Amino acid sequence: MSKQKKIDKEFLLTDNSVNSYGFRLLTEGYLIAEYQKNPIGYDMHKREDGVLVRWDDLRVEGDKVYGKPVINLNHPKGQRTVEEIENGFLNAASVGHIKALEWTDDPKLLLPDQTGFTVTKWFNRECSLVDVPGNFNALTKLFDADENPINLSDYNIHPKFNLMKEIKFTAQQLLAMNLSAEANDTQVAQAFSDLVAKAAKADALKAELDTLKGSVLTAEVKGLVEAGLATKKLTPALADKLKADYATNPKGLKDLIDAMPVPAASDVKVDDLIAKGVADKKITLELGKKLAADYKDKAEELKNLIDAMPVYSSLTAQLGGAGAGAAGKEKRIADLAAKSFNELMSTGESEELQKLAPDVWKEKVKESQEE
16 A cells, blocks of 8 residues: 655755756746656655655746655655654755756856856756755756757856857967967967957047047037127027037038128127217217117117108207297297107107297107006
């Protein structure tokens, strides 16, 4: 009669860590369903001694696979194994007769202490109870899809060399490193290290050069924009846009600005226009000061305004001639009263109306405030 005992203790059967042979079994590629068809195991991978254990409650958590052992008490070591587990002397399991369906030497999958390949798709035929995981008795228990044993020595690699095969330099390459064809490994290694150091220094110098070039380009663009502003080819808004658009292309910016027409220069100055307006008796000195401030940078507009102003006569000229007198004064007051407040201000005749008819002037001011 078959006797068995299930022990309520989980064993770690496998995970993604590097085993004692230097290779790894990725849990994400583990076909657990294949093993669940017959989840048996032996003592120390010794198949010839018979089945010692069956694994129940198999489960995957993260990169770890767990299971609970059911011990075959009919096995010569059955009862002893139960006692060793329950007393804490036997705590390890080891997957065996591994069928590696896919594996790789991709350096991206190598861990620091890994010297062998990475198995990415696999399942096991048995999982034994062992005193030490990765027991050497399991060394021959790795097989390919056709059940052919996989010789681990055929896949021995070392991450220190990043999976690169030995490189032999040609005579021309050695000459380029100032070495003779008879150079030994130490000399070649030193020369290669020197090349790496020079390459690193060259990268740093290139970065500095790029920074310097950037500063020079920025200075060139700034100078071109300032020149464009000085010649009035550029407005401040356009200058800011071109500075951004041509930040690394000063030649293109220069060609663009050179092709722009220079605005027609005006020889007329605001001060000269004010002086002429006063001399022509079109504006008063008081109005001239105000216009000079309002039209500081608008000489052309000021010229057009003054040109449109009528020449006014002084009060003495208008009232002191033949046929002057009260009738002449009244006519002049009527002429001024017919003009709007703004017209009187722009022509400078407001001062004259204030002197001739203060009451009429007050009415004009009142009208302007009501508008």
